[in-house]
Amino acid sequence: MKTKILILLSAFALLCTVDSQAQKLKKFGGLTEKKIGPKTIKVPYTDVVTYLGYAAPGNEDEVKDNKKFYYIYVWIPAVAPELGVRMMSPVGKTKVKGATMSKSYEENAGSEEYFDTYITLERSDIISKDKISDEAVKAAKWVTLERNDDSGEMPKQPSGSSYNSLLRYKSEASDPLKALTAGLYRIGFTTFKTGEVKGTFLAQVAAPIKLPGVVMAKTIEDLKKGL
Template sequence: MDKRNVEPRIRINKHYKQMKMKKTLTILGITLIAALTLSNVSAQKLGKFGSLTTKKVGPKTVAVPYTDVVTYLGFAAPNTEDAVVDGKKFYYIYLWVPAVAPEIGVRMMSPVGSTKIKNAIESKGYTENKDSKDYFDTYITIEKSNILTKDKISAEGVKDAKWTVLSRNDDSSEMPKNPAGRKYNSLLRYKSKAGDPLKALSVGLYRIGFTTYKKGEVNGTFLAQVATPVALPGVGIAKTIDELLTQINE
């Protein structure tokens, strides 16, 4: 057989095998990245929500978990913001606090993914979009209004209310990583200022504000938790004032 005819065939076969191997490795790489992304979504597991109070457990100092935790599952859709603050699109969740509290904790995670919480309040938006893979870099605030009684709560009353920002948070190392592997979920704890009527955690209407760290659209499912170290029977949390009134008047 003529060697001049064999050698080109050998080179072609080697080239074909190399191309096939590269293609296989590329497919495996894409599959691995997709699998890791999905695992991150499902792996977002919330630990216990620790309060500002600590205790010694052996050689370690640990946070005492909050005793009362309310969970809200929601969905933020683009261009449905409640306000624009400092150029950022803000969304609000309203909160009725029925008794004096020594402190309050708020944390938010996006997306919800496969996280399951017993007795969570599911909004209509979440129910309709729970399979969404969209998520956002959470930024949260807790704000207190000058509305102190149920009978003063109304859609019009909220528009005219005065709001005081008690605390805010962007990123928390205590929260699970988002699907991109970054700790961009949020957590804050606020201790009541008993001598200051504006900043004391008294009975009244509050709201959780949330947006993204960077200016832009807010889009995706989220889990928000409000916690206190004492039981608060009758606490309410809802996206709208009408929903909140239905909850606290039942």
């Protein structure tokens, strides 16, 4: 009997640990490293913008490579030396000050559903706010700068798996196709595994310098409202 009780308590403790890990976000560090004593850490980004959303089957933006892709549009107002992007699902009890909350997130904030995140950072050839429209976005040329599936730096999901995503991209000023110029970007996300994308998510875009005026939105209409 005692053995059964100990097993149950151990299992409960493990579940609590996993749940705690799923809700805790560490500081978002960039590519620059700094040695503090015996440890080497990534220097935290100084500018982080957060978006909370909810993805569900049927509201995907595009089917690409046989996967349903969803997009979060991002306006970057100035040249950046580096950008970091990370995504976590589910949001759970995680709280972030100043986060932009979509209507779908507010309606589904209590959902325990989550998905195996896979993210891309893409840049368009739209460099002026005045040129942003649904038609222009559809006709724009999009370049994928970086992508990520699983990151051990991110909190584990409730399953205990490290299926949340994080990427960092450093600008290559000498190459126009790889430079982080001012303009319209988007975070593409889907699931690496076969299946539907469904659940709450937290997405962040970060930079090592202050970029006043960064706007994140799920639709072009909402993005334009924030510009």
